[in-house]
Amino acid sequence: MSEQDTSPAWAETLPEAGDGRASRSAATDIVELPLAKALNAGLRKALAGDPKVLLMGEDIGPLGGVFRVTEGLQAEFGRRVMDTPLAESGIVGTAIGLAMRGYRPVCEIQFDGFIFPGFDQITTQLAKMTNRHEGQVQMPVVIRVPYGGHIGAVEHHQESPEAYFAHTPGLRLVSPSTPHDAYWMIQEAIASNDPVMFFEPKSRYWHKGPVDLNFNQSSLHASKVVRTGTEVTVVGHGAMVNVLLQAAEIAQGEGTSIEVIDLRSLSPIDYEPLLASVQKTGRLVIASEAPGFASLPSEIAATVTERLFYSLEAPVLRVTGFDAPFPPAKLETIYLPDADRVLEAVDRALAY
Amino acid sequence: MADNTQTSGDKPVQLLSPDGALTTDDVGAEYVHYVDQLNDDQLRRFHRDMVVVRRFDVEAANLQKQGQMGLWVPSMGQEAAQVGSAHAAKTQDHLFPAYREHAVGMIRGLDLLHIVELLRGNTHGGWNPAETGNFHLYTLVIGSHTLHATGYAMGIQFDGKAGTGNPDTDEAVMVYFGDGATSQGDVSEAFVFAASYQTPQVFFLQNNGWAISVPVSVQSRTPLYLRSAGFGIPSVQIDGNDVLASYAVAAKHLDDARSGKGPSVIEALTYRIGAHTSSDDPTKYRTNAELQSWIARDPISRYEAYLRHRGEGDAFFADVATEAEDVAADIRRRTLALEGPSTDKLFDHVYSEQHPVMDAQKQWLAQYESSFGGLA
Numbered sequence: 152m153s154e155q156d157t158s159p160a161w162a163e164t165l166p167e168a169g170d171g172r173a174s175r176s177a178a179t180d181i182v183e184l185p186l187a188k189a190l191n192a193g194l195r196k197a198l199a200g201d202p203k204v205l206l207m208g209e210d211i212g213p214l215g216g217v218f219r220v221t222e223g224l225q226a227e228f229g230r231r232v233m234d235t236p237l238a239e240s241g242i243v244g245t246a247i248g249l250a251m252r253g254y255r256p257v258c259e260i261q262f263d264g265f266i267f268p269g270f271d272q273i274t275t276q277l278a279k280m281t282n283r284h285e286g287q288v289q290m291p292v293v294i295r296v297p298y299g300g301h302i303g304a305v306e307h308h309q310e311s312p313e314a315y316f317a318h319t320p321g322l323r324l325v326s327p328s329t330p331h332d333a334y335w336m337i338q339e340a341i342a343s344n345d346p347v348m349f350f351e352p353k354s355r356y357w358h359k360g361p362v363d364l365n366f367n368q369s370s371l372h373a374s375k376v377v378r379t380g381t382e383v384t385v386v387g388h389g390a391m392v393n394v395l396l397q398a399a400e401i402a403q404g405e406g407t408s409i410e411v412i413d414l415r416s417l418s419p420i421d422y423e424p425l426l427a428s429v430q431k432t433g434r435l436v437i438a439s440e441a442p443g444f445a446s447l448p449s450e451i452a453a454t455v456t457e458r459l460f461y462s463l464e465a466p467v468l469r470v471t472g473f474d475a476p477f478p479p480a481k482l483e484t485i486y487l488p489d490a491d492r493v494l495e496a497v498d499r500a501l502a503y
Numbered sequence: 504m505a506d507n508t509q510t511s512g513d514k515p516v517q518l519l520s521p522d523g524a525l526t527t528d529d530v531g532a533e534y535v536h537y538v539d540q541l542n543d544d545q546l547r548r549f550h551r552d553m554v555v556v557r558r559f560d561v562e563a564a565n566l567q568k569q570g571q572m573g574l575w576v577p578s579m580g581q582e583a584a585q586v587g588s589a590h591a592a593k594t595q596d597h598l599f600p601a602y603r604e605h606a607v608g609m610i611r612g613l614d615l616l617h618i619v620e621l622l623r624g625n626t627h628g629g630w631n632p633a634e635t636g637n638f639h640l641y642t643l644v645i646g647s648h649t650l651h652a653t654g655y656a657m658g659i660q661f662d663g664k665a666g667t668g669n670p671d672t673d674e675a676v677m678v679y680f681g682d683g684a685t686s687q688g689d690v691s692e693a694f695v696f697a698a699s700y701q702t703p704q705v706f707f708l709q710n711n712g713w714a715i716s717v718p719v720s721v722q723s724r725t726p727l728y729l730r731s732a733g734f735g736i737p738s739v740q741i742d743g744n745d746v747l748a749s750y751a752v753a754a755k756h757l758d759d760a761r762s763g764k765g766p767s768v769i770e771a772l773t774y775r776i777g778a779h780t781s782s783d784d785p786t787k788y789r790t791n792a793e794l795q796s797w798i799a800r801d802p803i804s805r806y807e808a809y810l811r812h813r814g815e816g817d818a819f820f821a822d823v824a825t826e827a828e829d830v831a832a833d834i835r836r837r838t839l840a841l842e843g844p845s846t847d848k849l850f851d852h853v854y855s856e857q858h859p860v861m862d863a864q865k866q867w868l869a870q871y872e873s874s875f876g877g878l879a
């Protein structure tokens with residue numbers, strides 16, 4: 152059975168990815184929304200478009216989630232928006248059963264650090280179910296994970312566990328950095344017949360940006376150049392993209408031209424824009440909030456070095472959280488890479 | 504509406520009626536002698552601890568609003584459940600809290616400033632249970648510490664430190680957890696292990712009606728204390744706003760645990776009067792009528808009425824109020840004097856032995872920070 156056959160009917164109303172420019176409607180419908188509200192609008196559209204879409208998680212009903220991403224959705228969609236018992240293994244495990252039954256569950260994990268009671272279900276079951284059935288059963292399950300730091304919270308509330316899941320074959324991983332992408336990517340993730348881990352940059356929830364309600368610019372797994380430059384390429388995802396843009400702005404004032412790439416998809420990684428950029432600049436700095444050891448930046452560095460060895464003017468550099476547990480909040484600004492840490496690496500790359 | 508008054512038809516153990524009179528029904532009969540053995544100072548101490556910890560709670564909430572802490576976790580309303588059970592533990596017992604058991608920590612000798620430092624973002628805990636009356640660290644991943652408590656109790660068992668018949672040296676463990684936590688697999692696994700190894704252990708479940716915004720009815724359709732029966736663990740439900748019931752029932756079950764009778768579960772019916780945390784807005788999910796009905800069952804005023812029946816006068820209550828003010832003022836003063844953690848904290852104690860990556864990254868950070876100059 153091809154993907155097309157089992158895609159929900161409403162997914163066809165999603166604009167063609169990538170070449171959407173051609174189908175752009177004359178009447179653009181651009182609204183300013185904070186990222187959390189854009190997700191809310193995207194979830195609402197998915198729920199309205201397909202009766203098989205379900206939301207499940209802790210405190211997502213009357214409270215609207217601790218970040219209010221699901222605010223108002225239970226009032227609108229009733230029992231399709233479920234406050235579950237307090238058990239992440241239960242949430243993911245039952246989502247798998249619901250998917251077998253033809254539903255498209257969207258699970259909310261309350262905070263990054265609380266995904267681990269569900270880790271077994273995600274990595275040994277959700278990720279492998281399609282493979283185990285030789286493609287005859289699909290797992291259209293989305294796991295939404297508010298991830299990352301910058302919010303001054305207590306232990307387990309500021310982590311970046313993406314790499315554990317990127318290491319697991321069978322899972323797709325994406326992470327929007329803007330309200331526009333949040334609105335579209337959540338709908339595309341729900342339309343996907345594979346399990347998608349959806350990492351939401353919680354420190355960006357309250358930041359507003361334009362959302363074009365008619366026109367989706369990129370496909371779910373495409374990376375994107377978000378600022379052009381010539382001397383150094385920097386890449387990251389989620390909340391890091393904003394840090395990279397700040398760094399590029401500062402660097403410009405100092406006469407250095409930085410190209411910024413928003414990864415958007417962490418698995419699979421869309422390497423073409425990245426390789427094209429590095430071919431041009433010869434220098435690459437990869438940034439993420441997670442510890443650097445055995446990380447996504449390590450993976451990208453290895454791949455770019457393998458593919459572009461003779462184009463590189465400097466070793467590929469990583470800027471990451473330290474290889475230590477996420478610290479008490481008073482130390483988070485030291486732990487988390489900021490524009491200065493990125494620029495320090497940019498300077499090192501340029502010094503070669 | 505949170506129906507956390509679900510019972511099996513049996514009455515929860517209550518030793519003090521809502522108006523503060525000693526009750527003498529059959530359900531309480533097997534426990535009441537624990538209360539009879541308390542002297543006047545001990546009875547006064549229960550009141551003092553409830554009042555002080557509530558005043559601390561108010562002060563800490565204010566400090567949080569004033570930016571001195573990132574988060575506050577209120578315990579208001581649950582004082583009787585916590586104070587009674589904590590006093591039932593003996594010096595040699597070990598107590599494993601969730602994250603709301605400030606009164607238990609205080610009674611075991613924890614400097615409450617440690618809790619402030621944790622929620623301020625200075626530490627992840629950092630106290631030494633060996634120096635805080637065996638009061639272990641707060642655990643924020645719901646339910647996982649119930650297994651640690653069970654493992655600790657298995658260790659007591661292996662060491663032959665329970666069931667010797669000597670009440671002064673036999674040890675027990677008590678673990679605190681919430682109604683929401685009962686849904687976690689870890690908690691069921693803790694029951695399985697505790698029953699399998701017959702650990703010297705009390706599971707103290709504070710059913711405060713809510714897991715953030717989710718009522719207990721989502722977690723369980725039967726009274727929670729009945730759940731453990733299927734695991735082979737005896738259990739009892741108590742009026743959690745009755746400090747004497749909490750004390751006496753915990754004392755009995757800890758005695759049983761120490762003397763080798765295995766694990767048990769106590770479900771204390773109580774209520775979270777405050778928000779889940781300072782980040783929460785309970786008006787989004789619960790009614791004022793429900794809140795008011797529980798405010799009317801306040802554990803402190805009930806116990807004050809009892810003490811007054813016994814002849815305690817205004818002077819005592821005034822003294823306690825003064826002491827509570829002093830504790831609050833002391834916490835405020837020391838909170839305002841707190842300094843931020845040193846950056847060494849990032850790398851120290853990630854491992855107990857020297858580690859090359861920690862050494863290298865610590866050194867890199869020091870060089871990086873000094874590259875900004877201005878430190879001269």
Ligand SMILES: Cc1ncc(C[n+]2csc(CCOP(=O)(O)OP(=O)(O)O)c2C)c(N)n1
Pocket residue numbers: 209237239261265268603643644645680681682683684685711713714715775779
């Ligand atoms: C594994 C895990 N999932 C989710 C959370 C988020 N969370 C923190 S407290 C809480 C509710 C806990 O309710 P309960 O066990 O009844 O304890 P109470 O807060 O009422 O004392 C939730 C869902 C968490 N801390 N850990």
Ligand SMILES: [Mg+2]
Pocket residue numbers: 681682683709710711712713714715
């Ligand atoms: Mg609760």
